[in-house]
Amino acid sequence: MAQAGVYGRRLGQPLQLAEAPSLITRTLRSAELAVTETRNDNPVRDLSGSLPADDAYLLSLKFRDYPDCECWERGRCVIKSDIRSGATYLYDLKRDPRYVIDKPFHSIFFYLPRSALDDIARQAGAPRIHELAYQPGIGHDDAIVRHLGASLLEALRRPEETNQLFIDHMMLAFTAHVAQTYGGLRSITAPTRGGLAAWQARQACERLEADLGGKIPLKQIAAEFGLSVSHFSRAFRISTGLPPHQWLLQQRVTAAKQLMAVRDLSLSEIAISAGFANQSHFTRVFSAVIGVSPAVWRRETHRPAKSES
Structure with a gap:
């Protein structure tokens, strides 16, 4: 199956990268979510290539300062700004975001399609998110993205040690955070406070324990109970005291x-x-x-x- 989202090779090539390791998960409705590491210590000066147009956002956590960054959208320079290590930046893939590559860089990029935002709004019983709060070249001091990014960077560097449940859990947390912080998501239905029924908890634990390698996607287990991934993860934690990936680790x-x-x-x-x-x-x-x-x-x-x- 051909890759559809802007991550991995489709993100790396326009940034002059031979390799761009990524981790991927899918929501219950099969929207792809991904995180990709991009690093180039010896770039060739040029304007980055165009990324595939998509109804999606890239959210980037920077690990290196990038002074006087020339940011382009829709074929023209829109701002020059100092990119700060530790800050979070948003890019709208409908606007053809590009920048002048003239200094070493190191970042991770989260790929977040519109369909994933629609999914999480639907699960929360909230109105559809129209657009994320977005200004090209303007960074956000986002401690939660820094924490998620640091954990996922370790996973990107040790993919053979990373189970799918962990990736699913982290990307679910990321999507919910972005929807609330940058999309203004507010639930209009009361959140489910109870855990799983006793038989559900027992069956879920048996399902997880049968695959100690953690290769079964969280959405597949949640679907067996007719639950969304977020509902299942929250209820499982209430029932067992741990999120699924940590329970499996135990x-x-x-x-x-x-x-x-x-x-x-x-x-x-x-x-x-x-x-x-x-x-x-x-x-x-x-x-x-x-x-x-x-x-x-x-x-x-x-x-x-x-x-x-």
Whole structure:
């Protein structure tokens, strides 16, 4: 299937990039959401190429200052401004946003189509969002985007260790935040306060536990209960105390503890069996959750009992 959204290669090529790693998720109605890392330490001076026209926005978090940036829209320069590291900038893909590439840059771009904004407004029982608050070249001090961006940058650099539930959760949070902060979304229906029914919670946990690798999309699990992704995620957290991706992480650690009682299994075999990408991923997560490495935990927990004299 050909890529439709402005992310990955379709975003990277106009910015002179040979590679532009991206992570992708889809809403219940199959709107694509994506995040892409763009970095060029030795650019060739030129006006960036035109991005594919789309009824969508790009929202960018900058990791590097870019002084005196010449921003273009619809074929002409509209503003020169100093782009600040840590700031968030919006681009409307209907306006052919471009800029003069003449300095090293490093950013991540969130691709947010109109259909995803329509979905979240519909789920909230709110009026349709017409346009996001948008000014070319004007940055926003957005702490939530900085937090989401830092987490997703790590995921972009370790894609083999990133489960789909985590991507789904982060992009859902991103879309809701943008809709509220820049689109003025206000729910006109009371939010659901209850958790899942007992049978739903049990079935959802069984579904997640059957795939410790976390490859099942959140929208697929939510759809099995006839719920939107946001409703399901909120209700699951109320029922279990954790969002789905963190609950799954706990199950991986629990499974790994059980497997470590089997002396013939190596830590690398345990890592794969418990849903981790590799042994280093297993060690990093286990150490963060438990406080000691798997090797130390195994040695201390399954130490042979001393024989009595």
